[in-house]
Amino acid sequence: MPHCKFIYSGLTVDPNMEIRPCCHVQSNKDSYIKYNQFDFSVETNFPEMAESMKTGWHPACTECSNLEAIGDESPRTKAEENYNDAPAGEYNLIDLKTSNTCNLTCVMCSPGFSSAWVQLLKKNPDIANNYSHLHFQPDEILHWDLDEKILDCIQNAELLKFTGGEPFLIKDVKKICKRLVDNNVDTSTIKLIFNTNGNVTLNNEWYDILNSFDTEIHVSVDGVDRRYEYVRPGGSWSYLESFIGGLAENFYGNITIAAISQALNYIQTDLLIDLPNRWKLKNGQSSVEEILYNPYFLNNSSVNPQLREKYGFTSLHDWNPDNFEKMKTYLEKLDQVHNTDFITECPEFEGYNNV
DSSP states (O other): OOOOHHHHHEEEEOTTSEEESOTTOOSOTTTOEEGGGOOTTSSOSOHHHHHHTTTSOOGGGHHHHHHHHTTOOOHHHHHHHHOOOOOTTOOOEEEEOOBOOOSOOOTTOOGGGOHHHHHHHHHOGGGGTTOGGGOOOOSSOOBOOOOHHHHHHHHTOSEEEEOSSOGGGOHHHHHHHHHHHHTTOOGGGOEEEEEEOSOSOOOHHHHHHHTTSEEEEEEEOOSSTHHHHHHSTTOOHHHHHHHHHHHHHHOOSEEEEEEEOOTTTGGGHHHHHTHHHHTTOTTEEEEEEOOOOSSGGGSGGGSOHHHHHHHTOOOSSOOOHHHHHHHHHHHHHHHHHHTOOHHHHOGGGTTTTTO
16 A cells, blocks of 8 residues: 655644644644644654555545546655655654745635735635635734754755745745755755745845755746736736746746646646746746645536536546535635626636536
C-alpha cells in the first residue's frame, strides 16, 4: 500500500499553530495536532495515519489518492521520488505558514489563511452563514513566533515551502531565508518553494535571496484577465503581469503558473495552461490540478452536464445541482460586497444556471 514520507518526515505548521504532515491533507482528527502537543523526538506524530496507510488510503489523503487513481503524479509520489527519509525526530519536508497575512480575498480561501478575509468578515459577518470553510474567524492577523525547535528543523530541510497567507508579505519568511544564508548552510541542497498570488513587489534583496537557493516560485493564478480579478478579489491582472515580468528578468529559478481547476475557471483551462508561453517564460511551466475540496461547492461538481458537453470538459466530480445553488448564493453575497456580478463575469453559465 502507499508509503508516504510526509507522515514521518513532513512538518506543516499552519497560521493557527496546528501541525499536519503536509498542506494537502484534509481536515481530520488524525491529521492535525496542536504545536504545543507535538513531540519532535518520535518517529511520527500521526500514528493513526501511518497505520491506516499500511492497508489503504487514509481518509484525509483524498487529494493524492484521487490524483494517483487517474495516473497523475501526486505530492506523495513526488516526495517519494525526490526526497530522502529523515531519521526519527528530524523533519526534512517543511511547510511554514507563520502568518495569515494576505492582501487578497480569493473566493476559495478563508480567514485562517487570509488577513484580508478577516477584515472582510468583520464588515460583512453574514457572509459566513452556512459556509463551514468560513467558520473559523480570528479577530486579528494570525502570527506565531519562530522558536529554536522550528529553526533547528529548518537546518535539515530538503524541501522548504512558504505559502501563508502571502509569503512575500510575511516578515518571518525573509528572516528564515537570511538565517540559512548567514549560517553558511549549503543552500543549493534545499528546494525552496514559494506560493504567491503575484500581487506583490520584489526588490533586489529578495531576488538575491531567491537566487541563493534552488528556488521554485509557484504563482497562483486561477483565472485569466478579468476572470483572475473575479476569482481573486483585490488582485490586479496588470499588477500580476508586472510581477511576472520582474521574475523573468531577475529570477533564475523555475516558475510554475498554478491554477486550481474549479467551476469558475474550467472554461479557461487551455488559456491557463498556455500562460507560460503567453508570457514567454523560458523557465516556466503550468499546472492545472483538480484539487479543490473545500469549499466543495466551488469545485467542478457545480458544472452541469450540458456545459461539460458544450465545452468538452471532464471532471473527477459528478454534477451536483445542490452544489451549484450553494455556489450561486455564495457568489451573490460576495458580489454585493465587491460590486461584481457572477453572470457578467462568468457568462458561460447564463441560460444554464437552473439546469
